[in-house]
Amino acid sequence: MIKLAGIPVSFHPLFVIVMLTSVFTGHFAELIVLFGIVFVHELGHAAAARMLGVTVLSIELLPFGGVAVMEENGYLTAKKEIAIALAGPLQNIILAGMALLLHLFEWWDGPSLTYFIESNLLIVLFNLLPILPLDGGRICQSLCSLFIPYHSTLLWSSRISVFFSGLLTVYSLHPLVLGQGIQLNLLMVGIFLLYSNLVDHGHIPFRFIRFLIGRQRTFSKQLQAAKKAQPIVADEAKPLDAILRLLKREKYHFVYVMNVKGELMGIVPEQRIIASYLSGHPEL
Structure with missing residues (x-):
């Protein structure tokens, strides 16, 4: 090194x-x-x-x-x-x-x-190419995070990466159909990327936890950006992990907690929900 x-x-x-x-x-x-x-x-x-x-x-x-x-x-x-x-x-x-x-x-x-x-x-x-960790994969993931919740971003960017790395692997073998030699370098790269993304797909829960911890660090900065605030409406019995999966990367969230009658029980800032979840409490 x-x-x-x-x-x-x-x-x-x-x-x-x-x-x-x-x-x-x-x-x-x-x-x-x-x-x-x-x-x-x-x-x-x-x-x-x-x-x-x-x-x-x-x-x-x-x-x-x-x-x-x-x-x-x-x-x-x-x-x-x-x-x-x-x-x-x-x-x-x-x-x-x-x-x-x-x-x-x-x-x-x-x-x-x-x-x-x-x-x-x-x-x-x-x-x-839209494959992580390539630049195209990072761009694809960043663009997704602007429109959908971050947990969904992690899932879909991983699925897209697995699909295209698999496609790349299959493409490297297509000369065999024509009776030619396989593209060995491309095959090795395809297999390497496919394996890496399959392994990374299993690490999504840990990457999401890192995201939540990062949100805690930047709470004061996010709270000041009122224009980025976005409400989330949730039932009082809804599990915390289900609520947290609705968080967007560049939005600050207030959670409006409703009871079974549709009445507002309270408004909870996202950092309180993150803190409860990280401390082991599964529900509001």
């Missing part, structure tokens, strides 16, 4: 195996260039996150690219998350544009130029 500007940079074991394999297959130079491009891509995420006040915990280089791990402190809005996600592909577009500019001045030409530009464009297109 190394550090760059205070950010730990680690290498996934499969990444190391792929690099060592490339030495024996004669593609080491191409792979070095490719992962250099990926590294710049991740630095774009890290720089954007720091500019927006988000702590970058680490950067990990994976067999299919890289992931910038950021602190989930409750202050990251959907708009900020989308901006951070787009900052990575933007670096690749800039790199491809600079390469074309060098070509116009006749300072760079040949197969290496074509490889460099195509690699950048492929990384952009691949990362915009």
Whole structure:
């Protein structure tokens, strides 16, 4: 592990195996260039996150690219998350544009130029797939959180990721139908993403708990934003977890508690319900 500007940079074991394999297959130079491009891509995420006040915990280089791990402190809005996600592909577009500019001045030409530009464009297109933890998956999740409750956001973004990573895996096998060899690299990436998202789907309850804890930290900030307040009407016998699953990421909620006769029993701010739930009380 190394550090760059205070950010730990680690290498996934499969990444190391792929690099060592490339030495024996004669593609080491191409792979070095490719992962250099990926590294710049991740630095774009890290720089954007720091500019927006988000702590970058680490950067990990994976067999299919890289992931910038950021602190989930409750202050990251959907708009900020989308901006951070787009900052990575933007670096690749800039790199491809600079390469074309060098070509116009006749300072760079040949197969290496074509490889460099195509690699950048492929990384952009691949990362915009709606699969977590790719940029497209993060953008999809952030957009969902603007319209539906956060628990539903976690569920649907996970389901979409599983579906498209499965589709990617199946697509990598389609040359077999044509009597050709399978796309081994794409198959490995597809299986890796599919497995990761299936495992992550089982972690949704823990991610939702982290979300609730983050809401507690930002309560005072949310309470001051009256324009973001949104009511939730709930029966007094309704379980707390069912109410909490209605919370939206960027809305503050007051819960209007009703009895069986439809009479208002009280108005409860969301932080009291979160505190009760986290302390082990299942009902209002």
